[in-house]
Amino acid sequence: MQDANPSNQSPFDPADESKLVERLRARDQAALDTLYERYSSIVHAVALRIIGQPADAEDVVVDSFWQVWQQAESYDASRGQLRTWIVTIARSRALDRLRVLRRSPLAEAEEVNVAGREVAAEDNPEQAAWLSQKSSIVRAAMASLPREQRQALELAYYLGLSQSEVAQRLGEPLGTIKTRIRLGMTKLREQLQSLRGH
Amino acid sequence: MDAGKFTELAALYAIGALDGEELREFENYLRTASAEEQRELRELTEVSALLPLALPPSPVPPHLKARLIARINDESEEAKPSPKPAKVLEFTPRRERFSFFDWFNWQPVLTAATLLLAITSGLLLWQNSKVARERDQLAQQVAQLSQLNVASQKQLDELVSQTTKFVSLAGKEAPNANAKVFWDTTHNEWVVYIFNLPAAPADKDYQLWYITSDQQKVSAKVFGTDAKGRTELRIALPQNVAPHIAATAVTLEPKGGSPQPTSGLYLVGQVGA
Numbered sequence: 001m002q003d004a005n006p007s008n009q010s011p012f013d014p015a016d017e018s019k020l021v022e023r024l025r026a027r028d029q030a031a032l033d034t035l036y037e038r039y040s041s042i043v044h045a046v047a048l049r050i051i052g053q054p055a056d057a058e059d060v061v062v063d064s065f066w067q068v069w070q071q072a073e074s075y076d077a078s079r080g081q082l083r084t085w086i087v088t089i090a091r092s093r094a095l096d097r098l099r100v101l102r103r104s105p106l107a108e109a110e111e112v113n114v115a116g117r118e119v120a121a122e123d124n125p126e127q128a129a130w131l132s133q134k135s136s137i138v139r140a141a142m143a144s145l146p147r148e149q150r151q152a153l154e155l156a157y158y159l160g161l162s163q164s165e166v167a168q169r170l171g172e173p174l175g176t177i178k179t180r181i182r183l184g185m186t187k188l189r190e191q192l193q194s195l196r197g198h
Numbered sequence: 199m200d201a202g203k204f205t206e207l208a209a210l211y212a213i214g215a216l217d218g219e220e221l222r223e224f225e226n227y228l229r230t231a232s233a234e235e236q237r238e239l240r241e242l243t244e245v246s247a248l249l250p251l252a253l254p255p256s257p258v259p260p261h262l263k264a265r266l267i268a269r270i271n272d273e274s275e276e277a278k279p280s281p282k283p284a285k286v287l288e289f290t291p292r293r294e295r296f297s298f299f300d301w302f303n304w305q306p307v308l309t310a311a312t313l314l315l316a317i318t319s320g321l322l323l324w325q326n327s328k329v330a331r332e333r334d335q336l337a338q339q340v341a342q343l344s345q346l347n348v349a350s351q352k353q354l355d356e357l358v359s360q361t362t363k364f365v366s367l368a369g370k371e372a373p374n375a376n377a378k379v380f381w382d383t384t385h386n387e388w389v390v391y392i393f394n395l396p397a398a399p400a401d402k403d404y405q406l407w408y409i410t411s412d413q414q415k416v417s418a419k420v421f422g423t424d425a426k427g428r429t430e431l432r433i434a435l436p437q438n439v440a441p442h443i444a445a446t447a448v449t450l451e452p453k454g455g456s457p458q459p460t461s462g463l464y465l466v467g468q469v470g471a
Contacts, residue, residue: 045256084247162217185209
């Protein structure tokens with residue numbers, strides 16, 4: 001499954017992604033291969049962070065790209081980038097799996113041994129460079145948030161907790177959690193402006 | 199919704215934390231949200247999708263792509279018409295896993311589902327027939343009520359007509375009884391309503407009489423009453439008698455009536471000018 005039409009464009013060029021979606025809808029497996037090369041590491045990271053178990057995280061990766069393949073028709077570019085759509089699918093599938101497993105992902109995630117694993121940069125240097133650069137920006141943005149805001153965001157995003165559940169988990173008033181999430185998200189929006197749309 | 203409130207709800211929504219009534223209200227609001235609000239929500243959603251980039255590097259096991267391809271090939275093979283060729287996996291075989299759908303015996307379930315469908319269809323047909331019958335009965339009742347309404351309206355028109363005379367009969371032998379006569383002088387018809395006559399003995403009938411101005415008594419009608427002593431009579435007046443009627447009365451007569459009254463007057467009323 002090799003892309004028969006490799007592009008010299010930036011891998012995250014919107015026009016390029018639009019063509020990829022068209023090819024995907026035309027059941028072009030090479031297009032899926034390209035998407036997989038671009039986003040599988042993010043999808044895998046999300047799944048592993050949420051579920052905490054490598055085997056289940058791998059299932060989520062396959063399930064997510066299977067869903068992308070099957071439901072390419074439902075992708076609406078006006079509602080967000082292709083990356084956003086794929087990551088949202090992955091998060092949703094991982095949270096579904098988590099609910100089934102009824103595990104404590106935070107505790108078990110600590111046990112996941114990722115040491116020694118490196119991004120497969122040798123196979124995809126362009127992807128690795130992109131990830132390395134953008135990841136640094138996102139990490140810096142997250143690190144700039146007050147700990148309370150970051151914690152509220154991570155509980156909601158990676159554990160799938162609602163605002164009420166986050167408030168209960170942290171023993172804080174609901175209004176406080178609303179404020180923390182609003183402040184955290186708006187600050188990230190400012191800081192990650194350069195990444196959105198790329 | 200003001201901008202601050204929208205931003206707060208959009209941030210919670212984008213990260214999947216909005217719940218309860220607020221979630222429903224926000225999703226309803228989004229249907230009519232402005233372009234600016236939709237843009238803000240889209241940006242916040244993209245921000246949430248960037249969060250995973252902060253995670254530690256997570257190399258993907260190479261065999262996963264093979265699993266994905268195998269799954270897609272399986273789909274392609276299954277979509278082809280039979281006879282089905284043997285499946286050839288291009289990459290590493292996927293991990294052996296038991297699938298609920300593989301081992302579960304669907305035959306009894308399908309049989310039960312078919313039976314249930316048949317029963318349900320039969321029940322629905324029966325209910326449909328029943329509803330149709332009830333609908334026809336109701337339509338018949340409506341038609342009857344409509345006819346009754348027309349008759350009642352005609353009767354009311356007759357009663358209030360300027361050509362209708364009114365005669366009241368009072369009880370004599372039967373003090374509690376009374377009667378009302380509505381005389382349509384145009385068509386010379388009487389409509390007589392009688393109330394509270396005592397029950398007639400088995401060998402007797404009541405009889406209504408015209409009493410002319412020269413005191414002749416002409417039989418008008420032999421009748422019975424219901425359990426409460428009531429009845430309604432419609433009588434066409436004889437042309438030769440109508441102009442001479444001065445009074446009317448009711449007597450109790452032998453079964454079938456008499457040529458002339460043989461009892462006292464149970465009801466009597468004078469016909470006015």
